Amino acid sequence: xxxxxxxxxxxxxxxxxxxxxxxxxxxxxxxxxxxxxxxxxxxxxxxxxxxxxxxxxxxxxxxxxxxxxxxxxxxxxxxxxxxxxxxxxxxxxxxxxxxxxxxxxxxxxxxxxxxxxxxxxxxxxxxxxxxxxxxxxxxxxxxxxxxxxxxxxxxxxxxxxxxxxxxxxxxxxxxxxxxxxxxxxxxxxxxxxxxxxxxxxxxxxxxxxxxxxxxxxxxxxxxxxxxxxxxxxxxxxxxxxxxxxxxxxxxxxxxxxxxxxxxxxxxxxxxxxxxxxxxx
Amino acid sequence: xxxxxxxxxxxxxxxxxxxxxxxxxxxxxxxxxxxxxxxxxxxxxxxxxxxxxxxxxxxxxxxxxxxxxxxxxxxxxxxxxxxxxxxxxxxxxxxxxxxxxxxxxxxxxxxxxxxxxxxxxxxxxxxxxxxxxxxxxxxxxxxxxxxxxxxxxxxxxxxxxxxxxxxxxxxxxxxxxxxxxxxxxxxxxxxxxxxxxxxxxxxxxxxxxxxxxxxxxxxxxxxxxxxxxxxxxxxxxxxxxxxxxxxxxxxxxxxxxxxxxxxxxxxxxxxxxxxxxxxxx
Numbered sequence: 001x002x003x004x005x006x007x008x009x010x011x012x013x014x015x016x017x018x019x020x021x022x023x024x025x026x027x028x029x030x031x032x033x034x035x036x037x038x039x040x041x042x043x044x045x046x047x048x049x050x051x052x053x054x055x056x057x058x059x060x061x062x063x064x065x066x067x068x069x070x071x072x073x074x075x076x077x078x079x080x081x082x083x084x085x086x087x088x089x090x091x092x093x094x095x096x097x098x099x100x101x102x103x104x105x106x107x108x109x110x111x112x113x114x115x116x117x118x119x120x121x122x123x124x125x126x127x128x129x130x131x132x133x134x135x136x137x138x139x140x141x142x143x144x145x146x147x148x149x150x151x152x153x154x155x156x157x158x159x160x161x162x163x164x165x166x167x168x169x170x171x172x173x174x175x176x177x178x179x180x181x182x183x184x185x186x187x188x189x190x191x192x193x194x195x196x197x198x199x200x201x202x203x204x205x206x207x208x209x210x211x212x213x214x215x216x217x218x219x220x221x222x223x224x225x226x227x228x229x230x231x232x233x234x235x236x237x238x239x240x241x242x243x244x245x246x247x248x249x250x251x252x253x254x255x256x257x258x259x260x261x262x263x264x265x266x267x268x269x270x271x272x273x274x275x276x277x278x279x280x
Numbered sequence: 281x282x283x284x285x286x287x288x289x290x291x292x293x294x295x296x297x298x299x300x301x302x303x304x305x306x307x308x309x310x311x312x313x314x315x316x317x318x319x320x321x322x323x324x325x326x327x328x329x330x331x332x333x334x335x336x337x338x339x340x341x342x343x344x345x346x347x348x349x350x351x352x353x354x355x356x357x358x359x360x361x362x363x364x365x366x367x368x369x370x371x372x373x374x375x376x377x378x379x380x381x382x383x384x385x386x387x388x389x390x391x392x393x394x395x396x397x398x399x400x401x402x403x404x405x406x407x408x409x410x411x412x413x414x415x416x417x418x419x420x421x422x423x424x425x426x427x428x429x430x431x432x433x434x435x436x437x438x439x440x441x442x443x444x445x446x447x448x449x450x451x452x453x454x455x456x457x458x459x460x461x462x463x464x465x466x467x468x469x470x471x472x473x474x475x476x477x478x479x480x481x482x483x484x485x486x487x488x489x490x491x492x493x494x495x496x497x498x499x500x501x502x503x504x505x506x507x508x509x510x511x512x513x514x515x516x517x518x519x520x521x522x523x524x525x526x527x528x529x530x531x532x533x534x535x536x537x538x539x540x541x542x543x544x545x546x547x548x549x550x551x552x553x554x555x556x557x558x559x560x561x
Contacts, residue, residue, distance in 0.1 A: 057456050058455075058456075059452055059455060079455070082458070083458045086456065086457060086458030087458070089456075090456060090457075091453070091456050093449045093452070093453065094449075098449040099449040099450050099453055100450055101450045101472070102472065103471045103472055112454075112459075113457050116457050116458055116459050116463075117458065166457075
């Protein structure tokens, strides 16, 4: 493809000091992510995938390499210079219990992104908040509640809504469902899928679970010890793994029925459709 | 509605008791001019009248024949004023120093915390006396002196809270949103750090009131106003024959300090939205 990719990461390195010495969690990662696409970044814990996400979000300084958003260099910028990119790149965190300020009502949490970037007149912001709440499957009258009054899945919906308020081009999801029950996981994946079709947002979806991303992601990049060891269309990687690491990851998946060739694929559309009530 | 209020008040009886005591003291401070329009310094009868001996002086008279009750009422004004004003000043300074040190860390933290420690190494009461001795014994100077000795404790507490909360995911989320540091510090982290600070400041108000009395007792108080401390100070010569002169203001100090501590404990629960009682629909 000759089009400029939405996100272009080239030879990214990141190392920093921890109490036990220098660590080097990201060692020369390169990939492209196109508009409307979902790229799943899969690897075991400690392989550097979260650090990679933090680098792209500007929460961690990259040591070297390049991070370009539609051709604009983001690596090496300070927080003030990054501000103009913020509305375009947002994130959803893993733990829905620590990712929402416990003292803010949902309405306020969702309005904050608009307030920070002065989007639209003040009176209309609340309406945008209520629209977004409906979009992620939360009744808008729940806006007056505090985060602790919601279940994990509902909180993750709030987290997604907050991240989407600025209509970003890229949403970085750092293990957004790994803290949730399996049934709720499916609902959140469904929701992300729907929102992508609706808003055209691209996902960089970080996960340690290959089965989860197999049908959901367009492409998969396998990460091992700070490097991408294999990447390609999700099904290809799944059916015909090229690297040892991927093969081991697939082999490690528990197979409930040994007469079948592969574990049953995770199908978002097979999950329960009731979006709000089953979680509460 | 009224019933529900009364039940919850009964359940939290220590807080209610503290609040009632504080209100009584506040009432005394506000009505001093109504009950005793002649002020606390006029002689109302023979000296050293025991409580109950003289109509119009229910708490007796001191060695100069002044109405003890008037002194207690007017003294409440000074105690509350000095206590709350000094802690308010200390809060502003301590929160700003602690917040920036805890949020930024690194050399800013180092610089601010070394300065804080410098204040903490000097004995508090000595420092207060020195400040009053240098700038003169007026109410403003005493408030300032007590603020100077109170803020380091607040700064350290706020710094600790900020260091913990800064690492939470929702703060990272605010950075990703592009929120400015000042806004993150004051609208995101501070409200979550305040409950501990509130409890500490009620204790600090009590401490400040006690320290003001101690200053007055030693003669470092403002000579133009009557305070509980100065009443104790002037009554100590009659300690054996008229012990009520030091006992009554002493009890007032004890009750005030106790009430503040009770309210402080209640505030912790109240400020936590998790524990805040909400009506379930």
